[in-house]
Amino acid sequence: MKSGRHFLQIPGPTNVPDRILRAIAQPTIDHRGPAFAALGREAIAGLQRIFQTTGAVVIYPCSGSGAWEAAFVNTLSPGDTLLMVETGQFAMLWRDMAIKLGLQVDFIPGDWRHGVDAAAIRDRLTKDASHTIKAVAVVHNETSTGVTSSIPAVRRAIDDTGHPALLLVDAVSSLGSIDYRHAEWGVDVTVSSSQKGMMLPPGMGFNAISARALGASATARLPRAYWDWQPMIRDNAAGFFPTTPAINLLYGLREAVHMLEEEGLANVFARHVRFGEATRRAVAAWGLELLCARPEEYSHALTAVVMPAGHDADAFRKIVLERFDMSLGAGLGKLKGKVFRIGHLGDLNDLMLAGTLSGVEMGLAAAGVPFNRGGITAALEYLAGSHS
Numbered sequence: 001m002k003s004g005r006h007f008l009q010i011p012g013p014t015n016v017p018d019r020i021l022r023a024i025a026q027p028t029i030d031h032r033g034p035a036f037a038a039l040g041r042e043a044i045a046g047l048q049r050i051f052q053t054t055g056a057v058v059i060y061p062c063s064g065s066g067a068w069e070a071a072f073v074n075t076l077s078p079g080d081t082l083l084m085v086e087t088g089q090f091a092m093l094w095r096d097m098a099i100k101l102g103l104q105v106d107f108i109p110g111d112w113r114h115g116v117d118a119a120a121i122r123d124r125l126t127k128d129a130s131h132t133i134k135a136v137a138v139v140h141n142e143t144s145t146g147v148t149s150s151i152p153a154v155r156r157a158i159d160d161t162g163h164p165a166l167l168l169v170d171a172v173s174s175l176g177s178i179d180y181r182h183a184e185w186g187v188d189v190t191v192s193s194s195q196k197g198m199m200l201p202p203g204m205g206f207n208a209i210s211a212r213a214l215g216a217s218a219t220a221r222l223p224r225a226y227w228d229w230q231p232m233i234r235d236n237a238a239g240f241f242p243t244t245p246a247i248n249l250l251y252g253l254r255e256a257v258h259m260l261e262e263e264g265l266a267n268v269f270a271r272h273v274r275f276g277e278a279t280r281r282a283v284a285a286w287g288l289e290l291l292c293a294r295p296e297e298y299s300h301a302l303t304a305v306v307m308p309a310g311h312d313a314d315a316f317r318k319i320v321l322e323r324f325d326m327s328l329g330a331g332l333g334k335l336k337g338k339v340f341r342i343g344h345l346g347d348l349n350d351l352m353l354a355g356t357l358s359g360v361e362m363g364l365a366a367a368g369v370p371f372n373r374g375g376i377t378a379a380l381e382y383l384a385g386s387h388s
């Protein structure tokens, strides 16, 4: 038994605030009864504001991967070609899913240290004069690398070529932590889920859907049943769902939206920008390397740190967990053992981040990793000097 709170500093699932846990701990009610309709309507309307859209938003009981699948099966047909970009492990997994569903993927290779190259997308679309490519699907915040791509740049690349491809975006680890604008950025389907910036437990996946994507769903022929948008949208209008929704998580979602709006979305995003900067100052002072290669693409939600050669990131994480009761993110896929990831998204304040970075610094010493002292001081000076 450990005293005090566990530090859950992985980039999802994130800390669930007490307010949300209390909201979830209400009686489960009849999802076809009148009391439920208000909850359903408020949860959906709130989520629209977080996606920054007035268009359709659907909520499934599932993890983020279910929402990935929903985006594909509602808009595409067997054999359709998708243009995707290898930003990291999540882009790979989403690509693998597309292939399993019978889609063709033109996968632009990447080194897992850069975001989406909009010029490469422009190139591919320019060459695709016959419009074989039906959709461009990219990850906004690549959680395996701590690299954030510019979605407006991708939109411009598509528009420049006049290509009709749909734009599908994974905003699973950015929604509620990094500025994300579904409508203004002209995204056709945005995929997200509950357990990252939204501060909820895992268990709900989301799609935000443009009018064009809805139009595409009328003719898309990939088999779909559970994931079909149409019955969802039909029943959602009155606040209901075609199957049993995650009723208690919807109480939590309503509360999460209240919390984000009380703070103000702009302030939420600014807070994450500060946390990212403070973390990177600590990493720089430690003399360690960031995985993300370009400052314009630094993630505000998490930081992936490269382990010095000859040291195992998982051995370090094990020591941090055992000694300091803190979970840090593992290196995923080909980065296993080579990087560790510090989650700084969701329900977090200056002192929680200071505690997190202290745990990293003490862990580096305990694991015998060569580093310079002073990371904590650098982070604290920045946090103290940048407070609004």
Ligand SMILES: *Cc1c(COP(=O)(O)O)cnc(C)c1O
Residues within 6 Å of the ligand: 012, 063, 064, 065, 066, 090, 139, 141, 142, 143, 170, 172, 173, 193
């Ligand atoms: C967490 C995450 C997902 C979804 O993962 P699930 O385990 O299915 O919830 C998808 N994309 C990104 C970028 C993620 O961070």
